[in-house]
Amino acid sequence: MNIELNRDYDFIDQLETKLDHDGPFSTWDIFKMSYQSSLATVTKDFKGLTAPKRLPQMNFLNHQLECAQQVVEEMNGRGILADEVGLGKTIEAGLILKEYMIRGLVKKALILVPASLVNQWANELSQKFYIPAISQRKRPVWDQNNIVITSIDTAKRQPHRDIILEQEYDFVLIDEAHKLKNHKTKNYEFVRKLKKKYCLLLTATPVQNKLSDIFNLVSILKPGYLGNYEEFTKQFGRDRKNLFNDAHLKQLIQKVMVRNRREDTGIDWTKRKVETIYIDFSEKEQEAYNELKRITSEAANFSSITYTRELCSSREACYLSLKKMLNQDKGIANRTDFENFLNLIEEMPHHAKAEKVIELIEDTDEKFIIFTEYRATQFYLQLYLQQHGISSVPFRGGFKRGKKDWMRQLFQNKAQVLIATEAGGEGINLQFCNNMINYDLPWNPMRLEQRIGRIHRFGQEHDVNIYNFAIKNTMEEHVLKLLYEKIQLFERVVGNLDAILAELEIGDVEEEIQSIFQESATEGEAKIKLENLSSVISYAQNNYSEEDFNDTRESS
Amino acid sequence: MTLANLHDFLTDYFTANECEVIENHNGKLQIQLNDTMDELLMNRPFYWQYVKKLGYPGEPMKMSLITNPDRREEEGEWIHFGSPRLHQIFYTLTTQGKFARLFEQIETGQRTALVPWLIINMEISYTGKHKKDEIISMGLQLINGAMKIDMMNHLEQVRLQSSIADFSYTMTPMIRLKSGYQRIINYFEDYLQHKDHSWAEESWNHLQEEKKLLEHFYHNTTDDEAYENRFEQEVKDIESLFKPTIHLSVINGGLFYLSQVTSNRIMLSPSSDNQKSSRIH
Known part of the structure; x- marks a missing residue:
């Protein structure tokens, strides 16, 4: 064995120069404080997490802390974070990154996430973890020591590609890593070429359809750990279910992957009560x-x-x-x-839906969040509520941070209703409210999930009531009845819908629905097409068979 | 010498940096920054560049810091052991407080000789699969070569100032600064020789295992040169990840002139913890 020893000789040279030039020198007070601050930031033990102590404003959940500790202590910083959606993979990843930064092991990091999530990641890292991450857009600076967030599509494009591949990263993170399941793609090739020390892959669906998906993911982290491809398929076959059925494989994978499922977390999830309210137009x-x-x-x-x-x-x-x-x-x-x-x-009278809102809210003191797709509706509702003596505050994704916080506070302390046009990924926590009205439904089910996630999350103490409004004999009724209810969008506490849609290569459900209505000659035709769409999705859902990765069911 | 009270630490920091404390009550601290500290902490280089260019007097900002967690909702920055502001301050200290030349304050009418000491506060980082740090404060008396560990704690009792007191004079070191430093390095090498390094062995073995896996993975591939390059890169990656390394880096240090009495007292006083003092001739 051979331990490398690095000695600091710069210091004494510099001290000598200072003495020759008669200073400048530090005062005793400052000198002492400098020493004290080093004592305060030193990490004395190999094991354990120091990051949580530095983040007193965060309440980490047990499974998140355990995950971070397991990745740092047992996986040596190379692992797959595969918690189910909604359990906080981002939090776990942030915690791990923070730990390495505190210990001085990571200075230069590359974080690859879907383009639409770049800003959200930057915000979360800075607000929750005090990690100053740069979201890389127009003028990339790749060659400095910093934490850069960008999309894989930007990163793999020239001229960035060549520069990035030259960098030696201390830490590489890839969100939505299931997109790397195919080793023949350009993305996969690119990621394999990155020079890296620590590496985290985040995905809620580590195996989407073939068992080789997991082989390819693991080969990014630890090439050879599962043997080479031929050996792997020979030994474990191709069926994705083997990941959970083959005891030996399961054991191997558990050393490179953490997967928490909702029921493993020991958290008491409150119920989600969904009620669809069909409204007649006047x-x-x-x-x-x-x-x-x-x-x-x-x-x-x-x-x-x-x-x-x-x-x-x-x-x-x-x-x-x-x-x-x-x-x-x-x-x-x-x-x-x-x-x-x-x-x-x-000449039209007040809107039937608005009247329904009043009916619901008027006789109660409970707080409500109303989501609408349109700004004009937001204004209208505010006015209409005011006329009925109901106080409300507006909320938009475009508000500046400070204004968002202010509105949230007003809602919490003063107003009964918050009228929002956008769920917005940027987390404002509204779990003090447990009633939500989807005044009109987005045609993108993921956005609906996000809306509900604003209130149905950790910290919610009550059952959550969701009211979905739809006007009878209109397209609203069709979308709700034929699509959302069919795919049980509201009942599933958390979905792997994004993964399913990705697999079906339905990029944008909104566009899909739009073109159904657009291109259908009659209403009947539109209905049939909607029904087709929902049966394709629910078929894929059923194919997502139950898994049991952590042996919870046998033991309990 | 540990940083026990964050609030006092911050008060001391701004006082030492000649900023006026406007309010200091129940875990809230309001500071009027001066130009230097505004430039150092407020991150507005363009403003200062502009002010200086035009020759205007700058208007340094006020800063409100809250150390009492019960008041953290109030206006101001909540400071705790992870807050970015505190770490920014720590960071300024790493350069501000790095080099010292200090003299013991003597209040006597008699001529007093001051003995030169080289003080080195060393951080030892052990990096393998995991990492930990250790800080050792070391003093070397530059006349007779005596060494004393835990030096910062011993110095806490001593009144030190930046200029030499009247009637005091400094003795010329018998040991040159650089060879003194080398003695300290030698001491640390010896210290490390006698330590348990099972952590390093573990990392080393792990590295060998990972290398074997890599070799196996690339073994049967008939692929071309590109594959070969990737293999080498990946070997390098895991080496940088697991290779056991020890880093000696100086937190701060300097030349301290202490009276004979103080020097003797320090040499004779027991060191705290399990750190032993030693003599090297």
């Missing part, structure tokens, strides 16, 4: 809706579907966009129809 509103459908289908404008959607939300939302369209687009065939329709809107 006669006048229904007439307007039918009329709008007629004139928009004649116009065959690409965004025509938007207007009918907006009408289901509020007169204001629809009015504003129509007006805008009429002002911008001069060549509309049935312009007079639209103009007449605008007059019709002006």
Whole structure:
């Protein structure tokens, strides 16, 4: 054995120079404090986590602390974090990174996450962990000692690619690592080439369809650990279920992967009560809706579907966009129809949904969050609630941090209702509220999951009530009935929906639904297509067979 | 010599850096920064560049620090052992407080000789599969070569100042600074020789195992040169990860002139903990 010993000779040279030049020197007070601060930051033990002590504002959950400790102490900083969605993989990863930074083992890190999550990661690391991470957008600085967050698509593109591959990273993290399951892809190749010490792969679905997925992931961390590819398939086959059935493989994998499942965490999850409320348009509103459908289908404008959607939300939302369209687009065939329709809107009574909101909230003191897709609806609701003596505050993703916090505080201490247009990944914690109204539904189920996640999360002490509004005989009813309820979107406490959609290569559900309505000649056709979409998704869901990675079921 | 009270530490820090303490009550500290400290802590280089260019007097900011966790919702920065502000302050100290030349304060009308000491506060980092650090404060008397461990604690009793007192004079070292430093390094090498290094052995063995796995993984691949390069890179990666290394780095240090009486008292006083004093001639 051979221990390398590095000695510091710079110090004495510098001291000598200072003495020759008669200073400048530190005072005794400052000298003492410098020594004290070193004593205060020193890590005296090989084992254990020091990071939690430095983050007193955070309440880490047991499984998160255990995970971080296991990765640091037993996996030597190379591991797969494969907790189920919602158990805090980001927190675990942040904790591990922080630990290494405190111990002076990581100075230069590369964090590869989906482009849409770059900012969220940067915020979480800085707010929760005081890790000053740089989100890399336009002017990349790769060659310095820092913590950089970027997307794999940016990183693998030239000219970045070559520079990044030259860097020696202390720490590399890859979020949504299941996208690397195929070793023949460019992404996989790129990641394998990174020079790295510590490495974390984050995924909720370590094996998506083939057992070789896990082989490829492990080969990023520890090439050879599972033998080479031929040996691996010979010994363990190809069936993904073997990951959980083959005792030997399971044992091997447990040394490089941490997987917590919701029921393993020992946390008492409160219930989620979902109620769909179907609302009838008033006669006048229904007439307007039918009329709008007629004139928009004649116009065959690409965004025509938007207007009918907006009408289901509020007169204001629809009015504003129509007006805008009429002002911008001069060549509309049935312009007079639209103009007449605008007059019709002006005469319309209060929206049926808004009245329903009042009905729900009026007689209770409980707090409610109302989510809507449209700013105009948000304004309208605020006004309408005010007229009924109900206090509310607005919330938008675009608010600055300070304003967000302020609104949250107002909501917590003063107002009964928070009206939000965007769930926003940037975590504001609203778990002091346990009622949510989905005033109109996003056509992207992931966003719905995010909305609910604002209140149904750690720290929620009550059962959560979710009210979904949908207006009968409109597209809202179809989407809710034929899609969301079919795929049991609301019942599943947490979903691997993102992974399923990725596997089905449905990139954007919203677009999918939009084109269904757009391209269908009749309502019946649209319904059938929606039904098809939901059966494809639920089929994939069923294929996601139950797993039992940690042996919890046998032992309990 | 440990940092027991964060609030007092911060008060001392700003006082030592000649900033006015405006408020100091129940775990809240308000400081009027001076130009130097504003530049050092407030991270606004453009402002200072601009002010200096135009020759205007700068307007340094005030800083409110809260050390009482019960008041952390109040206006100001909550300071605790992980807060970025505290670590920024610690960081400024690593350069501000690195080099010293200090003299014992003597209040007597008689001519007093001061004995030169080289003080080195050393951090020893042990890095393998895991990492830990150890801090040892060491003093070397530069006339007779006597060494004393735990030096910072002994110096706590001594009144030290930046300039030499009237009637005091310094003795010329018999041991040159650099050879003195080498003696200290030798001491640490000897200290390390006699330590248990099972941690290193464990890391070393682990490294060999990981290397074997890698070799096996790449063994049968008929692939080309690119594969070969990757193999070498990955060997390098795991070496940097597991190779046992010890790092000696100086936290701070300097030349201290102490009276004969103080020097003798320090030499004779027992050292705390299990750290033993030793003599090297």
